[in-house]
Amino acid sequence: MRLSGFLFLAICAVSEVVLADHHQPCRGPPQLHGTLWVTASKGAPTSVGEFNYDAKTKKLHFKDDELHVNKTDHLEMLIFFDEGIFYDIDSHNLSCHKKSLQNTHHILEIPANATHVTEGYLGSEFIGDQGVRMRKWKKKIPELNGVVTVATTSCGCLTLSGSLFTEADDVLLFHFLDVETEVKKPQVFVPPSYCDGVTLEDETDTFFGLFH
Numbered sequence: 001m002r003l004s005g006f007l008f009l010a011i012c013a014v015s016e017v018v019l020a021d022h023h024q025p026c027r028g029p030p031q032l033h034g035t036l037w038v039t040a041s042k043g044a045p046t047s048v049g050e051f052n053y054d055a056k057t058k059k060l061h062f063k064d065d066e067l068h069v070n071k072t073d074h075l076e077m078l079i080f081f082d083e084g085i086f087y088d089i090d091s092h093n094l095s096c097h098k099k100s101l102q103n104t105h106h107i108l109e110i111p112a113n114a115t116h117v118t119e120g121y122l123g124s125e126f127i128g129d130q131g132v133r134m135r136k137w138k139k140k141i142p143e144l145n146g147v148v149t150v151a152t153t154s155c156g157c158l159t160l161s162g163s164l165f166t167e168a169d170d171v172l173l174f175h176f177l178d179v180e181t182e183v184k185k186p187q188v189f190v191p192p193s194y195c196d197g198v199t200l201e202d203e204t205d206t207f208f209g210l211f212h
Contacts, residue, residue, distance in 0.1 A: 009149050019202075024116075025111070025112070025114050025116075025137060026157035028158055029055070029156065030055050030181075032176075032180070033051070033053075033180045033183050033184060034178045034179035036062060036175070037174070038174055039173040040173075041170055041171070042146070042169045046211050046212070047064050047075050048065050049062055049064040050062070050063055052189070054183060055109065058080070059080055059081070059111060060081070060106070061188040062161075063076040065157055075211070076090070076091060077210055078188075078191060079106075081106065082104075085098060086101055086210070087198075089192065096192065097201055097203075099203050099205060101205065101206060101207070102204045102205065102206045103144070104207075105143065105207060107150060107174045110157075111135070114138055114150070115138055117149070118136050119133070119135045120133075121134070123149075132160070134153055135152055135153075136149060137149065137150050138150075143206075145167045146170070147164070148167075158179060159187060163172070170212075
């Protein structure tokens, strides 16, 4: 949308002024839509699919693209971070499991009180249209026994990539592709009808654990 594009440019202008002197964690666009590629320690992609995120309501929907991921169990999840719950959805078998989040840490936003690590260019600063100016942030999170890093664009605070490195040497790498600043189908944040009435199960997990 043209209007959202103009708003994004305005955000860029404000971001450059505010962050010029203070390396405080920035806030990204209120909505994000695109492709999320997740790679685990062994190097094989564990998940590739469409994601939608609403920063205001703290809701995330992700669904594996079955054409790009060679595995039998394809992931579809709807996470309500503020409520501390998520739905494990199987649209093929029309089944649904409602479970609790152990914590609300995730990679879609810079963690609160994160430390600014560096600023630079992905690609080249000197060749036209061949680089993206970015900032990187990190934070040690005891609940995950590891360190989370997030890389964002300097202009607009759009999430580019992220990672989790744990003390047990587990690694998860996140890459965001073809990102738009609009959720075109807000109904993805509504649990399907076959989730109605499901009870909260005892099993718990984290955002990061769902991709292991």
